[in-house]
Amino acid sequence: MSDLHTELKKSIIEQLNLEDMEVNEIENDEPLFGDGLGLDSIDALELIVLMEKDYGIKLSDPQQGKEVFNSINTMADFIEKNRTR
Amino acid sequence: MxxxxxxxxxxxxxxxxxxxxxxxxxxxxxxxxxxxxxxxxxxxxxxxxxxxxxxxxxxxxxxxxxxxxxxxxxxxxxxxxxxxxxxxxxxxxxxxxxxxxxxxxxxxxxxxxxxxxxxxxxxxxxxxxxxxxxxxxxxxxxxxxxxxxxxxxxxxxxxxxxxxxxxxxxxxxxxxxxxxxxxxxxxxxxxxxxxxxxxxxxxxxxxxxxxxxxSQETENSYAELVDVEIINTAEIQNIGERTERFLQTKNLTSSAIDIVILGNNGDSRYDPFYHELQEKLFAETLQLAYKHLVGENNSVSAYAFWIASKILKENKIPDFIKLNDLNCSKPRRILIYNQYLGKNHGLILLQKL
Known part of the structure; x- marks a missing residue:
């Protein structure tokens, strides 16, 4: 697991107040929404803010968000390719 | 109704x-x-x-x-x-x-x-x-x-x-x-x-x-809510009269109230509203307080309502909530009076089933 994967998991746990969750409990390929981690639409907004604040990435296309936020792996891939900070 | x-x-x-x-x-x-x-x-x-x-x-x-x-x-x-x-x-x-x-x-x-x-x-x-x-x-x-x-x-x-x-x-x-x-x-x-x-x-x-x-009484019922009155502005000298007027709408006088629960909060500027009722209208009535238990906030009169409901069902009145030495073994009616900073006065009347 890369540093970025761990960093992302820590940020998600903190930002979304997943109080009882540990970094090693989130699988890299586990779906973040629906049956996986069970995040919802408000969490999606938080993730958009997180991407812009921490990595300088602005997501404007909702369809793109659906793919990017599929799992930790897809988020990390997208960040690696598009980060400005 | x-x-x-x-x-x-x-x-x-x-x-x-x-x-x-x-x-x-x-x-x-x-x-x-x-x-x-x-x-x-x-x-x-x-x-x-x-x-x-x-x-x-x-x-x-x-x-x-x-x-x-x-x-x-x-x-x-x-x-x-x-x-x-x-x-x-x-x-x-x-x-x-x-x-x-x-x-x-x-x-x-x-x-x-x-x-x-x-x-x-x-x-x-x-x-x-x-x-x-x-x-x-x-x-x-x-x-x-x-x-x-x-x-x-x-x-x-x-x-x-x-x-x-x-x-x-x-x-x-x-x-x-x-x-x-x-x-x-x-x-x-x-x-x-x-x-x-x-x-x-x-x-x-x-x-x-x-x-x-x-709208239906049940085996678990605590009390009946009789009425509520909100008075946005009142002076200390007429709070007794305003309270009496509220009771009159229910064909009651102060003597029909067995317990009055007051919102005294230790604020020397506004506790005189409560003292006015304690010393005059309800001088012969058991007086209770609750803000020394839970402090002040904008909806704390709901806590007084909770106390009143419990008392009317269970008839238990501990000494540490009493403001005077009177007793009441079987209260029938409880009046709650609260105000904050001398404004927004609330009167709530509950009665036993």
Missing amino acids: NRLYVNGISSISPQSEDILETGNLREYQSNIIPALKHDYKSMIQPMMLRRMSNAVKMGLFCSKKTLLDAQLDMPDAIMVGTGQGCLQDTEKFMEAMLTAEEGLLSPTSFIQSTHNTVGGQIALDLKCTAYNMTYTQNSVSFESALLDALLQARTESGTQNILVGGVDEVSPAFTGFQELDGQLKKEPVKNTDLLWSKTPGSIFSETASFFMLG
């Missing part, structure tokens, strides 16, 4: 819920007192709980316990009184605005900061799509919610079971700001010494008290 019975109750405060039975009075040294923590996870899903401030947790937890107490699954209406609403998320959001220099902000605390978040989260959790109203009317927020319940009962709207509650929370900075305009005492005062304090201001706390008001 339908009558309204108190068929279920629950309360969260800085004191335990069995305080009247056990006499286990907790003492606090701070002028801002948090509510006791409860096992919220036992009734609220963790994924919902993670975003909730204390007011929402307390309000939802109490609502579910009230439904259990009343043996009901679903209310026909939800009415919440909260003077300051979700203060913690408001503070969080405003702090984030400052830190981010009004740039990109996290949406959750903004979404959760509105006053009607408590009522909304109760509805979401219960999947209740019925009438849902939040009243924010300073210290008569809870009385306003009660008044709505009474009006709905009187208009034969078909509303059978109404969930009514009062909830307010404290937040680290915003509650402390109330010291600047003299609402919060400048010197530390122990809650158990509050009633004898001779300085301006009071101590603040967070409380939630919820009730199931039903």
Whole structure:
């Protein structure tokens, strides 16, 4: 697991107040929404803010968000390719 | 006209819920007192709980316990009184605005900061799509919610079971700001010494008290809610007359009141409103106080309603809530009087079944 994967998991746990969750409990390929981690639409907004604040990435296309936020792996891939900070 | 019975109750405060039975009075040294923590996870899903401030947790937890107490699954209406609403998320959001220099902000605390978040989260959790109203009317927020319940009962709207509650929370900075305009005492005062304090201001706390008001009496009923009156402005010298006038609308006089529960909060500027009733109209009536238990907040009269409901059902009146030496073994009628900063006076009348 890369540093970025761990960093992302820590940020998600903190930002979304997943109080009882540990970094090693989130699988890299586990779906973040629906049956996986069970995040919802408000969490999606938080993730958009997180991407812009921490990595300088602005997501404007909702369809793109659906793919990017599929799992930790897809988020990390997208960040690696598009980060400005 | 339908009558309204108190068929279920629950309360969260800085004191335990069995305080009247056990006499286990907790003492606090701070002028801002948090509510006791409860096992919220036992009734609220963790994924919902993670975003909730204390007011929402307390309000939802109490609502579910009230439904259990009343043996009901679903209310026909939800009415919440909260003077300051979700203060913690408001503070969080405003702090984030400052830190981010009004740039990109996290949406959750903004979404959760509105006053009607408590009522909304109760509805979401219960999947209740019925009438849902939040009243924010300073210290008569809870009385306003009660008044709505009474009006709905009187208009034969078909509303059978109404969930009514009062909830307010404290937040680290915003509650402390109330010291600047003299609402919060400048010197530390122990809650158990509050009633004898001779300085301006009071101590603040967070409380939630919820009730199931039903049009039918049940085996679990605590009392009957007779009426509510809100008086926005009154002078000390005419508060007795205004109270008598309220009682007259029910064809009652002060002698028909067995217990009066007063909102004395140790604020030397405004406690004279209570002293006026203590020394004149209700001089021969058992007088009780409660803010030395739970402090002050904009919906704390709901806690007095909770005490009154318990007393009318269980006839237990511990000495530590008495303001005078009188006794009353079988109270029939209890009048609650509260005001804040000399304004927004609330009168609530309950009677035994």
